[in-house]
Amino acid sequence: MQLFVISYKAGAKGCPVLLKGVLNHDWTWDEFDPDPDKFNITLNYEYRSKNPLIDFDFWNDFRIGSDAFCELCDSFGTYVRRVPLKIIQSNGKPTVKKYNYLLWRDWLSIIDTEKSDYEISRDPRTGEIEYDKYFSEIPFYEEITRFIPNLDKIGKKSVFKCVDIHCEVVCTETFRDACIERGFLGLDFIPIEEFKMIPPWKR
Template sequence: MPLHIVDYVPGARGCPTVLKGTVNRDWAWDGFEADIHALDIPDGYVFTAKHQVLDFDFWGLNLMASDAFLAVCRSFDLPVRAIPVEVVQSTGRRSAKSYFYLLWGAPVSVFDWERSEYTLAQDAPAGDPEDRDITDLESVARFVVDEAKVPAAAAFMSLDAGRNLLCTDAFADACREAGLVGVGFRELTGFTRTDFWG
């Protein structure tokens, strides 16, 4: 089954290259929470932007998404938790779209360790692979998907592909049909990563 990385695509009106602004409080979660529905998360998140207009439907870096993107997720019965965030533009007006921080639960590894070509991140002083619960890939020359590890969900967070959101053809098609702004897709098998020194 082909998988795609869900990308933010800047350039359209309301889709800045860099999202600038401040949030009124720290997040009450981290990116690796498994039981996202058990978290006690307060209401009242406000993101004050340094942009006159924001109109994107998905911002991958901090997983902020519009109600339209969330509607696509809901149509696939994805167990995503949506935390409302009020977006105030630099004009002082609220954004036309409603936004949410999306929590996806524990990321999933779909990396085929036998057939892929990669280098593990090294512990600098010892020169050994880093000893962690999560294996870090220093570089990836060839990403092969282990089909047996792919969950049934139409979209899920990836552990090995840069902590990106991954999705199926059906999810990508639904996003396109919904006319989402600032959302693009690229084949996961084309994912590569170079080490720090390039």
């Protein structure tokens, strides 16, 4: 089984290098919480973009996905809570595609700690290992230069948030092929063995 990190790819029409604009409300949820349904979200979110055209299907850095991307996740049995997001382009017109903020329930730790190369984060004062806020048995990885997955940990999941690499979205080859078949825009698929997580101060 081949796994991929879904990254954003700019360049296509409607896929800007930067998403510029103003959101009308702060989020009322924690994006890292694996229980997205516990949040009582009542606000209507609207993003006034300074970009002339928005047409991407998924941008994980902003936690935004199109209806079509969400529907594909649903079809693969992955639950993603949708918070509707209306995006107004710089010409004053709303986007053709319908968008949502994505709150994920499926989070997995899949790193093979015996085969991968990594550094675990430690408290600078005590030297003790730091652990993930919501997954207390999983250490917080500061750096991963070689990621080898333990495929036994994946089960039947085809797309999920990966705890080990700080909420990046990982998918199977089958899910990747379905995205390509549907012509989704703004998605790049990096083989997980080639993915590196380097802290900013080491770049």
